Amino acid sequence: xxxxxxxxxxxxxxxxxxxxxxxxxxxxxxxxxxxxxxxxxxxxxxxxxxxxxxxxxxxxxxxxxxxxxxxxxxxxxxxxxxxxxxxxxxxxxxxxxxxxxxxxxxxxxxxxxxxxxxxxxxxxxxxxxxxxxxxxxxxxxxxxxxxxxxxxxxxxxxxxxxxxxxxxxxxxxxxxxxxxxxxxxxxxxxxxxxxxxxxxxxxxxxxxxxxxxxxxxxxxxxxxxxx
Amino acid sequence: xxxxxxxxxxxxxxxxxxxxxxxxxxxxxxxxxxxxxxxxxxxxxxxxxxxxxxxxxxxxxxxxxxxxxxxxxxxxxxxxxxxxxxxxxxxxxxxxxxxxxxxxxxxxxxxxxxxxxxxxxxxxxxxxxxxxxxxxxxxxxxxxxxxxxxxxxxxxxxxxxxxxxxxxxxxxxxxxxxxxxxxxxxxxxxxxxxxxxxxxxxxxxxxxxxxxxxxxxxxxxxxxxxx
DNA sequence: CCTGTAAAGGTCATTCTGACCTGAACGTCA
DNA sequence: TGACGTTCAGGTCAGAATGACCTTTACAGG
Numbered sequence: 001x002x003x004x005x006x007x008x009x010x011x012x013x014x015x016x017x018x019x020x021x022x023x024x025x026x027x028x029x030x031x032x033x034x035x036x037x038x039x040x041x042x043x044x045x046x047x048x049x050x051x052x053x054x055x056x057x058x059x060x061x062x063x064x065x066x067x068x069x070x071x072x073x074x075x076x077x078x079x080x081x082x083x084x085x086x087x088x089x090x091x092x093x094x095x096x097x098x099x100x101x102x103x104x105x106x107x108x109x110x111x112x113x114x115x116x117x118x119x120x121x122x123x124x125x126x127x128x129x130x131x132x133x134x135x136x137x138x139x140x141x142x143x144x145x146x147x148x149x150x151x152x153x154x155x156x157x158x159x160x161x162x163x164x165x166x167x168x169x170x171x172x173x174x175x176x177x178x179x180x181x182x183x184x185x186x187x188x189x190x191x192x193x194x195x196x197x198x199x200x201x202x203x204x205x206x207x208x209x210x211x212x213x214x215x216x217x218x219x220x221x222x223x224x225x226x227x
Numbered sequence: 228x229x230x231x232x233x234x235x236x237x238x239x240x241x242x243x244x245x246x247x248x249x250x251x252x253x254x255x256x257x258x259x260x261x262x263x264x265x266x267x268x269x270x271x272x273x274x275x276x277x278x279x280x281x282x283x284x285x286x287x288x289x290x291x292x293x294x295x296x297x298x299x300x301x302x303x304x305x306x307x308x309x310x311x312x313x314x315x316x317x318x319x320x321x322x323x324x325x326x327x328x329x330x331x332x333x334x335x336x337x338x339x340x341x342x343x344x345x346x347x348x349x350x351x352x353x354x355x356x357x358x359x360x361x362x363x364x365x366x367x368x369x370x371x372x373x374x375x376x377x378x379x380x381x382x383x384x385x386x387x388x389x390x391x392x393x394x395x396x397x398x399x400x401x402x403x404x405x406x407x408x409x410x411x412x413x414x415x416x417x418x419x420x421x422x423x424x425x426x427x428x429x430x431x432x433x434x435x436x437x438x439x440x441x442x443x444x445x446x447x448x449x450x451x452x453x454x
Numbered sequence: 455c456c457t458g459t460a461a462a463g464g465t466c467a468t469t470c471t472g473a474c475c476t477g478a479a480c481g482t483c484a
Numbered sequence: 485t486g487a488c489g490t491t492c493a494g495g496t497c498a499g500a501a502t503g504a505c506c507t508t509t510a511c512a513g514g
Binding site for chain 4: 158159160176177180181199200201202203204205
Binding site: 404405409427 | 503511512
């Protein structure tokens with residue numbers, strides 16, 4: 001029994017990358033379509049669902065195959081199924097969103113992959129502009145109540161680095177003292193005891209993410225590991 | 228190009244129904260499966276996706292066909308795609324959750340449909356217990372920050388009725404005075420000017436939902452009306 | 455007309471939040 | 485070598501939000 005519907009999996013990938021002036025910018029890698037429909041347009045990385053994998057596994061694999069990246073955070077965003085969203089027939093896309101670390105982001109070499117500032121996107125293929133807008137909304141909303149900002153950073157980081165992640169994503173400055181108080185109250189990070197030396201000012205503490213603090217709502221908890 | 232994956236649409240439907248003692252209970256209608264796989268087990272209402280409809284339209288139609296109900300609130304919950312979730316082959320289910328009014332809930336007559344208390348479900352078909360648990364978590368979480376409780380009620384209601392909805396869903400008592408303050412501050416409801424007469428006590432005001440207060444996150448906003 | 459109960463509106467202590475201040479600890483430069 | 489600029493780390497303080505609780509109002513029923 002076939003329904004005549006193609007099932008695809010795509011991912012909105014976020015990373016913080018330096019722009020021409022060296023300032024970190026919230027960025028998204030896009031893939032140039034090399035065949036119809038919408039040939040030549042930029043689109044989200046993705047592809048057809050695979051019958052042998054879970055949807056999250058497919059998202060992670062496609063993400064790695066097309067961009068060479070691996071995600072520090074991966075969560076299902078939404079399932080898009082408007083009948084008119086693709087001119088070539090009915091396509092239902094299960095869309096994930098992912099966060100990757102800054103160092104990872106520089107490993108992309110494929111000439112058909114390019115990074116764009118999240119708030120300066122061109123006209124994308126299909127309904128992908130709508131999808132990115134929704135993913136951006138989710139990222140910004142979730143950053144305010146869930147400990148996910150560390151996924152942009154390495155295993156250890158200073159509170160100033162973590163605060164900078166929040167400031168770039170939320171597009172507003174945050175009071176350093178109040179940010180410290182809020183983060184410490186959340187118990188999401190723990191000090192390693194080490195400090196960053198060699199800086200021009202008082203050496204800041206290094207922190208790491210406390211994995212014992214479970215994430216709020218990364219989808220339903222299944223018995224198997226990867227969702 | 229077929230992926231060998233069946234795409235289904237199911238819905239977790241919530242309503243408040245009186246139990247044997249007349250107390251309102253958060254309840255879910257389930258459908259008894261009349262064919263393999265899992266014949267005889269109770270399952271969520273749903274069916275195969277239709278290539279001509281949006282996913283939300285399919286959810287609303289299946290909801291009406293199998294239970295006779297119409298939803299006052301409908302939102303996509305999650306897309307479930309574990310390879311092992313159905314013994315008969317790969318099925319990906321786009322699951323919605325819906326709220327229906329109490330009066331609506333009494334119109335169900337199909338002998339293969341039965342209501343169950345949300346926290347006393349039997350062993351369901353497939354992974355539907357997991358799905359209902361997740362839907363319950365979403366309903367309870369969302370009730371605390373979004374104005375959706377009115378969807379269980381008629382067009383007008385008293386604050387005591389609205390508070391009772393919150394108390395039943397959240398399974399704890401709420402202070403009437405603080406609840407009033409919180410609801411009034413949210414601007415989600417407006418007094419109609421009318422009062423309920425004939426009661427034993429001081430006549431309460433009637434309120435109606437203020438539709439000008441937009442919902443937070445009922446999925447991405449598309450240009451077309453129904454999602 | 456008195457009583458019980460819920461509606462409506464209020465107070466008060468506690469907690470949370472944003473704005474701001476002070477001392478500590480560097481590197482840098484005169 | 486010592487003053488200076490900057491950031492780190494830890495604090496204060498006022499206003500907003502929250503939970504517990506109190507008072508008055510307004511009805512039905514005995």
